[in-house]
Amino acid sequence: MAQLCVYLPPFAPDYSGVCSALFEMNALIMIHDAAGCTGNYTGFDEPRWYGSTKQIYCSGLRKNNAISGDEGVFINRIKKALNDNPRPDFIALVGSPVPMVIGTDFAGFAAEVQSATGIQTFGFAVDGTKYYTDGYYRALKALAECYAEDCPRQSGVVNILGATPLDFSPDEYERMVRAVESGGKTINFSMSGGIAQIRELARAEINLAVSESGLLTARYLEDKFGTPYKAEIPGFLFKRQLAKTNALIIADRVAAHAIRDRLGADAAIGALFPQSAPEPEFAEDIYLPNEAAIIKEVNSTKYDTIIADPLICGLVKDGGKTLIPLGHYAVSGKQGQRQSLALSNLIRK
Amino acid sequence: MHKIAFYGKGGIGKSTITSNLAAALSKRLRVMQIGCDPKADSTVNLLDGRKIPTVLDQLREKDRVTLGDIVFEGYGGVICVESGGPTPGIGCAGLGIITAFEKLDELNAYGVYTPDIVLYDVLGDVVCGGFAMPMRKGYADTVYIVTSGEKMALFAASNIARALKTFAKKGYARNGGFILNRRNVKDEEDLTAEAALESESDIVFQVGRSPLVQLAEERNKTVVEAFPDSDAAKEFETLADLIISDFEETVR
Structure with a gap:
């Protein structure tokens, strides 16, 4: 019972973290669920969703689909969704609790979607039992594994890792970017980055991990490319003075x-x-x-x-x-x- | 590291073949055998009849499971694991296999024990996604289908071959062929060859019927351990040669 939330809502889960990391990219994102998880992400965890035309879809998983395990119906839905944007850079299939319970193989599912559409497809076997921090990290890791090149490090270039609306408002993000740029640095990847910036992740002389999500990702990139990182929010200044200090x-x-x-x-x-x-x-x-x-x-x-x-x-x-x-x-x-x-x-x- | 899985109808002799093969392979390679059956008796003849705690048993009982809780060494240094399953009649055995495999990955079992070859002994038919787990990408490279010439065994074998064909698009294991575990039924070889052909498979090996296999099992041993000089044991040595040459061929 210690895990029970009586007063607090559940914090943003891993599938929201995946979607949040990919939101600004030219991607078709399908959350594999009955609708509740997609609704949770678009309704509660993603302020950029309102009024946007981003391709975030719900697979519409139903009991009979769970029993039959036939993924063909979802592949056809993806093909139909491609009418809205026939050329996404990639397709992301994002897990939720029900596929976890029925043992969906997201890597296999993604291979089938890729074979059917000819578009690079990623399967994220997240299940809502971890936090968004883990989802963000998994999304960036999958993209880096696929696209990032081992290019030479360039002085003055930085990546901002872990900047999503789950941790920062648009104003806060803008200030962060301004602070980096006014310090004479060039930003490669940040909240608005796409595949081109993912390809050049290794170009950064340093990664700025601005949140827990960013820390997980920065550690991975340190292992992969040897890029050092700093846990820091550029431009951050606390104005409040406190009389008491405890x-x-x-x-x-x-x-x-x-x-x-x-x-x-x-x-x-x-x-x-x-x-x-x-x-x-x-x-x-x-x-x-x-x-x-x-x-x-x-x-x-x-x-x-x-x-x-x-x-x-x-x-x-x-x-x-x-x-x-x-x-x-x-x-x-x-x-x-x-x-x-x-x-x-x-x-x- | 090469990984292979054995599928086939329940009671067809998968565990007997797998554990005898493990014993034969252990003379040349570091072998890991993973039983994927709630009965958890795949490795029993490599362990002198000792039933080991299963991965799912330990997950139920302990907050933090270590490799030492679920991995045991058997005859010839074979690394033995049993995935286990739910209480009969309740729960979900398929999800149990998935959970057990994920736990082994999480604990880096393959990295820690560094087997040259991993054998998955899988319960019965591919009845749901969980039982296809050992076929998934990253697990078995090759699936061998164990069958006799009996009608229901051949029916199960062709179902498994069909599943493998369907799963090819997902990058799953390849079909290594049928292993005929002879029950000495009428026209057994012809019937099996016909079923294999229909399933776009071959009979890659035949295991003859020997009373020594049962005798060894009564002593909680494989025939390779109990009667090492017997023809039955030599047959499993030959199967081991075939498996090794097959995966060397695949790697090449």
């Missing part, structure tokens, strides 16, 4: 550390996702694997100030604590954005 910051790990650095205070950090990287500065983070752990930590008498998503702030029982709501889209979506000081209010204008 703060607990619960946010994406990279953002949480950036806030603490700017605070200059001895704040504790509560990490919502398992530690992905061996950075020594992360060693003392408190891992909060479930709602019960979060409730216990935010109500600890050790802290007089809580900096966290507004829904997490709502778990604090002691009215005497200072609460600084910090919207995190992957936690509370649109609702959190409305109720909080968005991260953009806390960073340098």
